[in-house]
Structures are given as structure tokens and as C-alpha cells.
Amino acid sequence: MSDNARRVISVIVINEASVLSRITDLFSGRGYNITSLTVAPIPESRYSRLTIVTAGSVRVIEQITKQLHKLIPVLKVYEHCDLVEKEMALVKFPITENLSDISTLCGAYNGKIVDVSESVIIVMVADEPKRVDNFLSVVKKFHPKEIVRSGAVALER
Amino acid sequence: MQINGAQMVIEALIAEGVDTVFGYPGGAIMNVYDEIYKQDNFKHILTRHEQAAVHAAEGYSKASGKVGVAMITSGPGFTNAVTGLADAYMDSIPLVVISGQVPMSLIGTDAFQEIDAVGISRSCTKHNYLVTDAKDLSRVLKEAFFIARTGRPGPVHVDIPKDVTAQMGEFDYSIEVDLETYKPNTVGNPRQIRKAMEAIASSKRPLFYLGGGIINSNAAYEVRELVKTTGIPAVETFMARGTLSHDDELLISMLGMHGSYAANMAMSETDMVIALGARFDDRVTGKLSEFAKNATVIHVDIDPASISKLVNADFPIVGDIKNVVTEMLSLASQIDSEKYESWRETINNFDELHPLTFHEDSERLKPQWVIKRVGELLGDSANISTDVGQHQMWAAQFYPFSRPRQFISSGGLGTMGFGFPAAMGVKAASPQKTSINITGDGSILMNIQELMTAVEQKLPVINIILNNNYLGMVRQWQSLFYGKRHSQTDLSVQPDFTMLSQSFGGLGYRVTTKEEFDAALKDAVEKNIVALIEVMVERHENVMPMVPSGGSLFNMMLLEKKKEKK
Numbered sequence: 010m011s012d013n014a015r016r017v018i019s020v021i022v023i024n025e026a027s028v029l030s031r032i033t034d035l036f037s038g039r040g041y042n043i044t045s046l047t048v049a050p051i052p053e054s055r056y057s058r059l060t061i062v063t064a065g066s067v068r069v070i071e072q073i074t075k076q077l078h079k080l081i082p083v084l085k086v087y088e089h090c091d092l093v094e095k096e097m098a099l100v101k102f103p104i105t106e107n108l109s110d111i112s113t114l115c116g117a118y119n120g121k122i123v124d125v126s127e128s129v130i131i132v133m134v135a136d137e138p139k140r141v142d143n144f145l146s147v148v149k150k151f152h153p154k155e156i157v158r159s160g161a162v163a164l165e166r
Numbered sequence: 167m168q169i170n171g172a173q174m175v176i177e178a179l180i181a182e183g184v185d186t187v188f189g190y191p192g193g194a195i196m197n198v199y200d201e202i203y204k205q206d207n208f209k210h211i212l213t214r215h216e217q218a219a220v221h222a223a224e225g226y227s228k229a230s231g232k233v234g235v236a237m238i239t240s241g242p243g244f245t246n247a248v249t250g251l252a253d254a255y256m257d258s259i260p261l262v263v264i265s266g267q268v269p270m271s272l273i274g275t276d277a278f279q280e281i282d283a284v285g286i287s288r289s290c291t292k293h294n295y296l297v298t299d300a301k302d303l304s305r306v307l308k309e310a311f312f313i314a315r316t317g318r319p320g321p322v323h324v325d326i327p328k329d330v331t332a333q334m335g336e337f338d339y340s341i342e343v344d345l346e347t348y349k350p351n352t353v354g355n356p357r358q359i360r361k362a363m364e365a366i367a368s369s370k371r372p373l374f375y376l377g378g379g380i381i382n383s384n385a386a387y388e389v390r391e392l393v394k395t396t397g398i399p400a401v402e403t404f405m406a407r408g409t410l411s412h413d414d415e416l417l418i419s420m421l422g423m424h425g426s427y428a429a430n431m432a433m434s435e436t437d438m439v440i441a442l443g444a445r446f447d448d449r450v451t452g453k454l455s456e457f458a459k460n461a462t463v464i465h466v467d468i469d470p471a472s473i474s475k476l477v478n479a480d481f482p483i484v485g486d487i488k489n490v491v492t493e494m495l496s497l498a499s500q501i502d503s504e505k506y507e508s509w510r511e512t513i514n515n516f517d518e519l520h521p522l523t524f525h526e527d528s529e530r531l532k533p534q535w536v537i538k539r540v541g542e543l544l545g546d547s548a549n550i551s552t553d554v555g556q557h558q559m560w561a562a563q564f565y566p567f568s569r570p571r572q573f574i575s576s577g578g579l580g581t582m583g584f585g586f587p588a589a590m591g592v593k594a595a596s597p598q599k600t601s602i603n604i605t606g607d608g609s610i611l612m613n614i615q616e617l618m619t620a621v622e623q624k625l626p627v628i629n630i631i632l633n634n635n636y637l638g639m640v641r642q643w644q645s646l647f648y649g650k651r652h653s654q655t656d657l658s659v660q661p662d663f664t665m666l667s668q669s670f671g672g673l674g675y676r677v678t679t680k681e682e683f684d685a686a687l688k689d690a691v692e693k694n695i696v697a698l699i700e701v702m703v704e705r706h707e708n709v710m711p712m713v714p715s716g717g718s719l720f721n722m723m724l725l726e727k728k729k730e731k732k
Contacts, residue, residue: 023347026296031288038289068474075471081293081313084347 012066015044017089017163018074023082024050024057031080032059041065041073045096045160056084060162062138091166097135097159098145104128106151118144129154171300171331172197175264178307180207181339184235186226186594187211188219192239193279194266197331199237211594211623214615216243218587220250221613224259225591228574229549231384233260233314234591240266241279244325245286249581251321252290256578257405258382260319262310263291269329270298283325292320300333305341312343317350318469319382350468354485354493362440362464362481363497369438369462371509372398375421378405378577379443379467385488386570389442390414392495397503399513401429403444405577408567418513419522422450423713424559427520427722430713432513433458434720441465443487446476447578456718466490520711522563525728533557533632533703536683537564540602540630543687548600549574549592551627553585553609556638559709561604583612589627590620600628600691607633607657610698617670620696628690628697631663634705642708646723663700673697 022028029048036043044062051058063073070088077086102111104127111132115121118141120134134144138161145156169177175198179187188211191199202210213219216238223234234254238247244265254261268277284296293313295306303326310322366372380389386409393400393416401421402409410417419426421433433439439461444450451457454476465472465479466487473482483490524534537560540548550565551574552558558575567573574592576584585603593601610631620627632638637655644652664674673695675686683701690697711722 026298027284027288030285034288072471072475075475079469079471081345081348 013064015062015064016070017092017094017161018061018063018070018077019087019089019163020059020061020077020083021051021056021085022059023084024055025082028057028082031082032061032077035076035080036063036073039072039076041069045158047160047162060160062161087165089163089165092163093166094137094161094163095135096138096141096161097133098141099123099131099133099157100145100148100153101129101131101155102148102151102153104130111148111151114144114148167336168334169337170197171303171326171333171335172201174300174303174335174337175307175326175331176201176205176207177337178304178339179235182233182311184208184233187235187237188213188222188226188591189237190216190219190239190243192243192266194240194268194328195237195243195264195331196266197328198264198266198326211590211619213587213619215613216246217249217583218613218616218619220247220261220263221253221581221584221587222591222594223261223263224250224254224257224584225551225574225588226595227259227261227591228588229571229592230595231571232595233262233311236261236263238263238265239279240268240283241281243279244281244283248286248290251287251323253576253579253581253584254321255290255292257576258319258378259321260314261321262307262314263321263323265323265325266331267296267325267327270327271329273327284323287323291323292318294323294325296325297330298327300330300335303330303335304337304339308339308341308343309345312345313348317348318379318472351470351484352468352486352489354466354483354490356493358481358483359490359493360497362483363494363500365462365464365481366396366398366438366440367500367502370505371436371512372438372440372506373432373436374398374400375433375439375441375444376400376402376406376409377442377444378403380406380409380487381570383443383468383487384570385491388488388491388495392491392498395495395498395503396501397506397510398440398501399432399506399510401425401433403447403450404562404575406444407562407573408570411568412566413568418517420562421719423452423715424563424709424711425713426517426522426563427711427724428513428516430711430719430722431516434718435512436461439463441467442491443467445472451476452713452717452719456720520724523725524707525725527704530704531678531680531683531701533634533701533707534560534564535680536630536632536701536703537561537604539680539683540604540687541566543684544600544602544691546572548602549589549596551575551585551589551592551601551603553603553605553612554580554582555606555609556634556642556707556709557604557606557609557632559639560632582609585609586613586616586627586629589629590616590623590625593625593627601626603627603629605629605631606638607631607635607660608637614666617667617672617696621671626694626696628687628699630687631698631700632703633660633663633700634703634707635660636705639709645706645708646712647714663698667696667698675699676702678702
């Protein structure tokens with residue numbers, strides 16, 4: 010593994026006040042970086058699941074995993090190897106762009122037009138983060154006005 | 167029965183068997199102080215600064231092995247206590263620190279004496295709580311004590327808004343602590359321990375690297391047994407002083423930046439490091455890539471995150487030192503102590519080549535002599551706290567420690583001002599021993615107001631100030647690495663320490679000779695009142711040996727050979 014490889018870590022935490030600060034403080038306090046972070050409650054439990062995309066050497070990732078584990082409200086930490094990973098993006102285009110081309114492209118990335126108003130359309134795509142990167146670079150020529158990415162979510166196979 | 171939140175705090179402290187609380191009242195914690203007034207189950211010691219309250223709780227905890235308790239108010243009361251929390255966090259000292267907070271309705275409004283206390287303490291505590299309902303208080307306090315003392319110990323901060331301490335509710339402390347997310351592993355993997363012992367048996371130059379975790383785990387006597395049985399020499403970290411007795415033939419000395427030549431050379435030459443509750447701190451290892459370069463590493467620690475953090479462990483063992491060492495002892499017969507005779511010989515030769523010593527001076531007292539002398543006069547009968555700086559290193563190098571929990575000092579954070587309040591806590595925990603604080607002319611002024619506490623509470627701490635009119639350790643670095651530019655370290659302007667102490671009702675001495683020192687110490691011990699003994703020592707003495715910051719452990723600056731006087 011290269012010295013700064015991208016890694017995805019999932020963390021199961023008790024869904025309580027300030028638990029997210031505990032996680033992000035740990036990253037900033039120890040000088041680890043966060044590429045993206047998503048969090049949502051796990052249905053019918055008192056836990057939430059965080060998916061953190063980070064980067065670092067084997068040793069750094071091992072430390073991150075152990076330090077996360079040391080936090081009292083953390084139940085489990087998974088450092089993923091074999092996983093399914095998806096990310097969503099919302100993109101706003103002027104309505105004057107070529108809508109059929111945009112729509113076709115969205116289709117290729119598990120997406121569609123989700124909202125239309127007088128001057129703009131909003132599309133969504135949901136795919137692997139790398140493919141979302143790719144989509145966003147391809148649609149540059151349609152002059153996107155705003156882009157929102159959700160950050161990655163992941164599940165071990 | 168319904169009681170209010172403040173009464174719940176009192177009930178919880180009683181249930182935990184707390185006998186001493188260090189603290190300072192203020193607006194947001196007044197409900198609790200009102201209940202303290204009404205009870206006599208535990209003693210409250212009023213320090214004169216919140217930082218001192220937490221340091222005193224640390225000293226109390228380190229000397230007794232129990233959880234230390236401090237209580238403070240919101241805002242500045244809390245921020246003053248943060249240094250103590252950080253200090254306890256770095257040195258893994260179990261504390262529960264309870265702070266008042268503005269009422270729930272005012273949180274977030276920039277109310278008087280409001281600060282986001284849990285936001286601040288998050289990064290310097292093992293865990294923290296903001297209690298938003300009195301019904302949570304019994305559970306939170308029980309968890310706080312449990313988390314503080316189990317696993318790798320540490321400080322836990324509980325922030326309680328004023329209206330919560332007034333709120334009525336049911337109190338039930340019989341609940342079991344059940345933390346699904348916190349289950350420290352205390353028993354080392356037996357197969358891994360067996361493999362480690364086999365590896366030790368086949369090594370040629372093994373070395374015990376003893377750390378502060380041994381003291382926390384109350385495992386010093388098991389470790390003494392293991393060292394004796396195996397005949398393997400040992401070095402101690404600063405935090406582990408007292409694990410082995412000073413007269414143990416297998417104890418080399420302290421290692422690290424100011425470790426002895428033999429200890430650092432042994433660590434550089436060993437082929438098998440057996441780390442017990444030590445964390446490979448930068449002040450111990452020097453340049454990491456050169457540290458114990460040819461050694462296999464066995465690392466036993468209760469904190470998995472400490473293992474392979476800095477030095478890769480070939481045999482990682484997660485568990486409580488006491489359990490693991492007991493297990494190791496049961497397998498120790500396979501280790502042939504005689505096999506290491508020549509290795510022990512090598513180490514003895516290192517020690518004879520450059521022993522840990524200093525040069526006496528007929529003109530001025532040497533600081534090292536003072537430490538040794540205290541050791542000769544008080545030895546085992548004293549507990550030794552220190553502040554931070556040169557005097558701290560000399561104390562660690564030259565005091566003849568004979569038991570665990572005898573040496574109380576701020577290792578990880580290096581907090582000047584720690585020593586005096588800590589020594590008060592030590593005295594409160596261990597009244598039958600003389601409580602000495604070895605300090606410097608810089609450090610002592612950082613919590614000098616505690617003279618008042620010590621006088622009022624009859625905590626006869628003897629502060630021995632090694633006065634060199636310098637911020638000595640910084641001066642030493644400036645002399646060695648900054649072209650002798652002594653920037654802001656000359657402390658020539660000083661109070662009259664004798665009068666200072668006397669003005670609080672304590673004893674004061676200023677000594678310049680050996681005879682005066684002996685007389686002053688004897689007098690202070692007899693009179694049993696807090697004392698400042700100001701010892702005028704050689705100004706330019708350096709702590710040696712010294713591994714320059716970032717240098718390899720085996721590249722030490724050494725004590726210069728004594729010049730022959732004609």
C-alpha cells in the first residue's frame with residue numbers, strides 16, 4: 010500500500026450528544042485528514058454509522074482505527090478492504106443546456122433529472138466515488154451552476 | 167426517596183468511598199457546596215486556585231492508587247482546572263473532576279461564567295459528560311468513576327448545570343455499570359505470552375523496559391519477582407521510578423534524554439526489549455530509527471493504541487500488566503538466568519565507564535548533593551514530588567527510590583507548578599510519610615498560593631527549592647544549543663522565600679552550606695509545618711548525561727571529567 014492510500018473506515022457509535030465532535034476532534038487533534046464523512050442513525054437501534062474516507066500509511070490507518078476504538082461511545086471500527094461504496098451528487102444546470110444529453114449521461118451513472126424549475130434543472134447521480142468524479146468532469150461543458158456531493162457510504166461485501 | 171441533584175453528587179461520592187475532595191466553590195456549583203457543608207462523610211480541602219485542586223487530586227491518586235476527586239465552578243473555575251486535566255490525561259491518572267455549569271436555560275447565551283466546558287475538556291480527558299437531567303446523575307457518576315479507574319486510567323470530567331443540581335429525582339447507585347462500547351481487555355493472550363517467553367529464552371541480551379503502567383497496575387512487586395527470577399537487567403522510565411528498589415542489582419537506572427550512560431547503552435545494545443507498560447515516548451527513545459535497532463520487541467500494555475504506535479512490536483500483548491506478568495512468572499523457569507552473565511557484565515562495565523554522578527564543589531552546594539542528602543536522611547520514609555525542570559531530572563536520577571508510588575511527578579505534560587499542590591494531595595493520602603516537594607526557583611512560584619492551603623489544612627509539605635536563579639532547564643538548552651543567549655531565563659530578581667513562607671504562617675529557611683541544609687531539613691521535619699527550604703546551589707550546573715533532542719540514545723553528552731585542582 011502506498012504511503013498515502015485512500016482508505017474507507019466505518020465507525021459504529023452510540024447516537025448521543027457530541028459524539029461527532031469526539032470523532033472529528035480526534036482527527037484534527039492527531040493530525041489525520043478527513044476526505045469525507047457521512048453519518049446517519051442505524052434504524053431501530055441506539056447507534057449511528059459513520060463512513061469516513063481518509064488517507065494515510067498503514068501505520069497511520071492502524072493508529073486511527075485504534076484511537077477511534079478508544080473513544081468510549083465507539084462500538085466497532087471497520088477498516089474496509091472489500092467493500093461496496095456509493096456516493097450521491099446533486100448538480101444544478103441552466104435549463105438552456107442540452108437537457109437530453111444531460112439526461113442520457115445521468116442514466117449512465119444511476120441518475121436522473123429530479124427537479125425542474127423555470128430557469129434550472131437539478132439532477133442526481135449515485136455511483137462509486139470515482140465514477141462520480143468522472144461524471145462531474147464530463148458534465149463541465151454543460152456549465153453546472155452548483156454541485157453537492159454526499160460523501161461516500163460503504164458496506165463490506 | 168426524592169433528593170436533589172446536589173445531594174446525588176454527595177451520595178455518589180460517599181458510595182465510591184471518597185474520603186477527600188479538593189476544590190474551590192463558585193456560583194454554578196453552589197448547590198453542591200451547600201450539601202458539602204451539611205455532611206461530614208468526606209473532607210473537602212479548599213485550595214487557593216482550581217489548577218492546584220486538580221494537581222492535589224492527582225497527587226492524592228498517585229500516592230493512594232484511588233480515584234482523585236476535584237470540584238470546581240463554571241467558566242474561569244473550569245478553565246483554570248484544564249491544565250490539571252491535561253496533566254492527568256498525559257500521565258494516565260484516574261480522576262473524576264466535577265464542574266458546575268450555568269443553568270440549562272442559559273447554555274449557549276454567553277451567560278456569566280459560561281464556557282463550553284465539555285468542548286474544551288474533550289481532547290484532554292479520557293471521557294466527559296454534560297449532565298442535562300438529574301435522573302442521569304447516578305448513572306453518569308458511576309460510569310465516570312468506572313471509566314477513570316479501569317483500562318488505561320485517566321481523568322473523567324462531569325459538567326453539571328446549576329438547575330440540574332437543584333432538580334429533584336430518584337437516586338439509585340446500586341445499578342451495574344454496563345457499557346457495551348467500553349470493555350477493556352485485561353487478560354493477555356496466553357499463547358502470545360508463551361511465544362514471547364520462548365523468544366526471551368532464546369535471546370542473548372534481553373532488557374526489561376519498565377514503564378509507568380506498572381505503577382498504575384499495582385504490579386511492581388510482581389515485576390520485581392520476574393526480574394529476579396529471570397536475571398534480566400532492567401531500565402526504568404521516569405514514570406516507573408520506584409518499581410525496582412534503588413539497591414536492586416538488576417536495576418541499571420533511568421533511561422532516556424537524561425538517562426544514565428549504562429541504561430541508554432543497554433537499550434542500544436539489547437537484542438530483546440521487554441516493554442512493560444511503557445509507551446516509547448520521544449524523551450525515552452531519542453531518534454526512533456536508531457532506538458534499540460537490533461532488538462526484537464515485546465510490548466505489554468493495556469492500551470492497544472500504545473502498541474506499535476512508534477516502535478513496531480514483534481510480540482504485542484494487550485492486557486493488564488499485573489495479569490500478564492503473573493502469567494510470565496509462571497513460565498519463567500525456562501529462562502536460564504546464568505546465560506545472561508556476560509550481558510550483565512557488559513552493562514556493569516558501561517556503568518563503571520560513565521557512572522551516574524556529579525562533581526562536588528567546595529564553594530557552592532551542588533543540586534545533586536541536595537537530592538542525595540534528602541535520600542540519605544529520609545530515604546523510604548519520604549514521598550517525593552517534584553515540579554518540572556532540572557531539579558526534576560536530578561530527583562529522578564539521584565533519589566534512592568525504594569517503592570512504587572514514592573515518586574510523584576508530571577511526566578507527560580511537564581507542568582511547572584505541579585509539585586507543591588501534588589505534594590499536598592500526597593500528604594492527604596499518605597499522612598504517615600514525610601511529603602517532600604523538590605522544586606526550582608521557577609516552578610515554585612507557579613502555585614505558591616498553596617502555602618495558604620497547606621497552613622490551613624495542616625499539610626506539612628517540605629518544599630526544597632534548588633535555587634540557581636535561573637529557569638534552569640531552559641537555560642541549559644540555551645547554553646548548549648542557542649549560543650549561550652539566555653533569553654528570559656535569568657531569575658535574579660526574587661522574593662525573600664523565608665519571609666514569603668513566614669507571611670503565610672509556614673517555615674522558611676535559606677541555606678548555603680551542607681550543615682545548614684541538614685539542620686533546616688531536620689527542623690522542618692520535626693516542626694511538622696509547611697516549609698520552604700531555599701537552597702542556594704551552583705548556578706550553571708547542567709543535567710548530564712544528555713541526549714540532545716532528536717539525537718540517538720547512544721550519542722550522549724556526558725559529565726566532563728573533573729579537572730585536577732593544584
